[in-house]
Amino acid sequence: xxxxxxxxxxxxxxxxxxxxxxxxxxxxxxxxxxxxxxxxxxxxxxxxxxxxxxxxxxxxxxxxxxxxxxxxxxxxxxxxxxxxxxxxxxxxxxxxxxxxxxxxxxxxxxxx
DNA sequence: CGGGTGACTTTAC
DNA sequence: CGTAAAGCCACCC
Numbered sequence: 001x002x003x004x005x006x007x008x009x010x011x012x013x014x015x016x017x018x019x020x021x022x023x024x025x026x027x028x029x030x031x032x033x034x035x036x037x038x039x040x041x042x043x044x045x046x047x048x049x050x051x052x053x054x055x056x057x058x059x060x061x062x063x064x065x066x067x068x069x070x071x072x073x074x075x076x077x078x079x080x081x082x083x084x085x086x087x088x089x090x091x092x093x094x095x096x097x098x099x100x101x102x103x104x105x106x107x108x109x110x111x112x
Numbered sequence: 113c114g115g116g117t118g119a120c121t122t123t124a125c
Numbered sequence: 126c127g128t129a130a131a132g133c134c135a136c137c138c
Binding site: 025026044045046050057072 | 117118119120121122
């Protein structure tokens with residue numbers, strides 16, 4: 001891999017490679033970038049890139065599949081709308097938290 | 113250069 | 126099962 005790139009550059013590159021209709025998790029991305037303990041920073045990088053239309057940050061969810069970052073988008077419904085537009089269904093929990101089925105939508109780069 | 117931050121994760125109760 | 130606290134460490138100011 002390109003060790004020359006910074007951690008956030010790898011995160012951005014990884015997120016950009018997430019296929020349509022799939023999602024990934026912070027922990028997996030961090031581990032894929034060689035920083036398994038830097039899961040928090042993945043979200044941090046997303047926050048910096050949430051204004052970039054070339055980074056599908058809405059396809060990144062937490063370890064449980066919850067859209068924890070939806071409130072950080074321009075509007076609280078942006079993440080939900082985009083994922084819904086990609087054919088992803090949500091698990092209705094009844095609370096404010098929205099969840100996706102990782103067993104169906106999680107993109108595992110290692111299995112390509 | 114040092115401190116504060118946080119879109120996570122794990123462990124403990 | 127649920128909530129609470131601690132650990133984690135790159136990035137920004």
